[in-house]
Amino acid sequence: MQQRLFGLKEFGNIYSRIMNPTVDVFEKRIAALEGGIAAVAASSGQAAQFMAISALAHAGDNIVSTSNLYGGTYNQFKVLFPRLGITTKFVQGDNSADIAAAIDERTKAVYVETIGNPRYNVPDFEAIAKVAHDNGVPLVVDNTFGAGGYFCRPIEHGADIVVHSATKWIGGHGTTIGGVVVDSGKFDWGKHAARFPQFVEPSEGYHGLKFWETFGSLAFAIRVRVEILRDLGSALNPFAAQQLLLGLETLSLRAERHADNALALANWLRNNENVGWVSYPGLEDHPSHGIARRYLKRGFGGVLSFGVKGGAAAGSQVVDGFKLISNLANVGDSKTLAIHPWSTTHEQLAEQERLDSGVTEDAIRISVGTEHIDDIIADFTQSFKAFNATGA
Structure with a gap:
């Protein structure tokens, strides 16, 4: 049983840094609210954002992002990611044509916020999703201001991955730090294997396991959990998950x-x-x-x-x-x-x-x-x- 869990042949609780029963309930509820196939919780919104991008992009890659961003996000993209070899092409505004012009063969994600902080611009998700998908790139949306899917569910409009600072409306009381990554399960990693080899080639950390071949539409969420979250260690603690679950009730x-x-x-x-x-x-x-x-x-x-x-x-x-x-x-x-x-x-x-x-x-x-x-x-x-x- 233990060997099957650790070898990812069965789903289950191994260690709370990777998965916890209380955190699992929170993840499932957020996935349901957002219309996703799975979710992975994190210790903060910044951590969730970092996990999502680092699962997609490696040294030498880039992401394309609107400049209409929360200051912490802008700084993470501008300062931290370049230290890891990942650059960000900032586009003024959120015009889909401008975003399309910035995408190149090393682009691994297009990134926008549901309601830009603090310009309060609302992007045309469907137009931007089309541009991203035409280039074989997933659309990542920070839906923090979308309040857990209440105001907007970006996946319904073409988003592939959604991130949240659960600290905000999800928790609702300013008492608990948390974040979450939601996987729509709709992006075809196999079709875009050349751009995203990490999902189709053998995983060095799991004896050659291939995420897309083994997990199909769950490949992104599983890889975020068992490679990024496992090694980064930015886990949401169970008490915080319980507090966030209370927030979801109202x-x-x-x-x-x-x-x-x-x-x-x-x-x-x-x-x-x-x-x-x-x-x-x-x-x-x-x-x-x-x-x-x-x-x-x-x-x-x-x-x-x-x-x-x-x-x-x-x-x-x-x-x-x-x-x-x-x-x-x-x-x-x-x-x-x-x-x-x-x-x-x-x-x-x-x-x-x-x-x-x-x-x-x-x-x-x-x-x-x-x-x-x-x-x-x-x-x-x-x-x-x-x-x-x-x-x-």
Whole structure:
């Protein structure tokens, strides 16, 4: 029995770094929510992202990614992966033609976010998936802002692999770090054996086992688990999995409230005399509104940005004046959170890179929580009142 488990001739629990019963329940539920064939949990969203890319690309390879990315993702792609010999071709925006032009024979993935952080652009998944597939490359989508499949299920629109920071809406309470990789099971690794030999050639670590031949549509998820997760060691611990499972029980209720509150707050801010601009895909004047209506069927997400008239200093003063809203870098919490991305989440990027990512110096990002909308607006009202009283 043990030899068959260790030799991958049977599925089962070997060691909690590779698989654990509680973590397994979490993985299966996420796979079901996303419409995938299997999922592999990780210790964080960054770890999940790293595992997915490192399973696809090796030294000398590249990935093609939109520049509209979370700052931590941008930095991982720009700084860490090149140290391992993997480069990223950043495309300005998410136009499928521009992405197609960047793909070459060493490209191993196309990467986008469901709702770009912090530009809130929504890519045309189907157009980008076609471009990727026409070139024999899988589409990887960070669906963190898609809230575990509630707002969007990218696999239904052509994505091959989905990653999440489960820390956000999946967990929902800002208490637990976790990540997950979801395999659609739809990418034909055998058809593209020349580009992805690691799935069809004998595995050195498993006595010549061939992942595609042995596991078929599960090949990617199995390889991520037994080669990448096993050796990287970025396992989700069982207690964290249990906390995330509790979060899943209220995901649909919370996500609906997040989206309703975000849209209401966006409209209120747009009509406030202290605010210069508001960015939220649920607003009709947002550049991605049309595409968002096509792909986000249950709401436009729970995060928005706005600029206070007077620039960064004025915005900082407004954030400091909040009493209910917390000044924190997380998103997807039940509590409403405010942050200044220019000096925090994207601070590691050069000025032009921040601008390319959609971060402006005056932008304040709000992760809208599940409090009553009247209480959220009341906190903005009192902070603006205090700000105006200073004569700033």
